Amino acid sequence: MTTPVPAKRDLRAVVLAARRAQTSAALDEADTALAARLPELVAPGAALTVCAYVPMAGEPGGPGLPDRLAATPGVARVLLPVLRPDRDLDWAAYAGPGSLAPAAFGLREPAGPRLGVTGITTADLVLVPAVAVDRRGTRLGRGGGSYDRALARVSGGTPVIALLYDGELLDEIPAEAHDQRVNGMLTPSGLRRIPG
Numbered sequence: 146m147t148t149p150v151p152a153k154r155d156l157r158a159v160v161l162a163a164r165r166a167q168t169s170a171a172l173d174e175a176d177t178a179l180a181a182r183l184p185e186l187v188a189p190g191a192a193l194t195v196c197a198y199v200p201m202a203g204e205p206g207g208p209g210l211p212d213r214l215a216a217t218p219g220v221a222r223v224l225l226p227v228l229r230p231d232r233d234l235d236w237a238a239y240a241g242p243g244s245l246a247p248a249a250f251g252l253r254e255p256a257g258p259r260l261g262v263t264g265i266t267t268a269d270l271v272l273v274p275a276v277a278v279d280r281r282g283t284r285l286g287r288g289g290g291s292y293d294r295a296l297a298r299v300s301g302g303t304p305v306i307a308l309l310y311d312g313e314l315l316d317e318i319p320a321e322a323h324d325q326r327v328n329g330m331l332t333p334s335g336l337r338r339i340p341g
């Protein structure tokens with residue numbers, strides 16, 4: 146007999162409950178360890194455009210992620226998502242502390258010029274939020290399908306890395322046809338690349 150794979154919705158609820166059960170001190174410590182590993186993704190002499198995100202409360206990376214990334218040697222430009230009414234993602238450059246504006250769902254978003262949904266195609270590296278990822282790189286997100294659409298525009302050679310807390314790499318997430326895989330994940334314990 147095989148063990149049934151729990152549905153995405155159930156997996157999402159389990160992982161998000163585990164995040165909420167962490168103390169803020171434990172989350173801060175994990176976010177600090179994660180951020181300290183950002184240089185592992187970037188050659189210091191590079192001048193990369195990196196698509197990232199502004200972590201919400203309890204989301205890997207912590208609120209300081211855009212600043213940590215912007216300060217990472219080899220990162221020239223940080224682009225952040227702007228959620229469109231149709232749940233697709235527009236993109237805009239991160240302009241530094243104090244430049245983000247409150248948006249729907251408690252998100253904080255850049256207020257500057259929008260680059261359009263194809264802004265993500267200018268990225269050399271894409272860091273994505275995730276609830277969990279499995280061994281094949283199947284990503285579980287918030288359920289809006291935003292990154293499925295955005296990542297479909299990224300060319301094959303561009304690394305897509307999910308930021309996760311330890312324990313959020315799962316054996317198997319039920320994959321659907323539209324699901325876009327990630328190439329690896331960065332956790333407080335290290336970078337793990339998906340072979341292939």
Ligand SMILES: Nc1nc2c(c(=O)[nH]1)N(C=O)[C@@H](CNc1ccc(C(=O)N[C@@H](CCC(=O)O)C(=O)O)cc1)CN2
Pocket residue numbers: 198199200201204226227228234250252274275286287289290291292
């Ligand atoms: N930090 C961060 N930014 C991001 C994402 C993300 O996952 N994390 N997104 C990733 O796509 C996009 C935003 N998508 C989101 C979609 C839903 C919810 C949310 O909180 N949904 C409610 C239910 C909303 C409803 O009423 O339908 C929830 O989950 O409780 C948040 C962000 C773009 N920016």
Ligand SMILES: Nc1ncnc2c1ncn2[C@@H]1O[C@H](COP(=O)(O)OP(=O)(O)OP(=O)(O)O)[C@@H](O)[C@H]1O
Pocket residue numbers: 153284285286287288289290291292293294323324
């Ligand atoms: N290319 C697409 N165009 C329109 N809708 C899509 C597309 N891809 C996925 N969707 C829809 O989005 C919904 C949620 O998909 P899924 O559960 O994979 O989201 P997710 O990856 O967890 O969310 P997110 O990317 O926002 O974090 C599904 O109902 C799916 O049909």
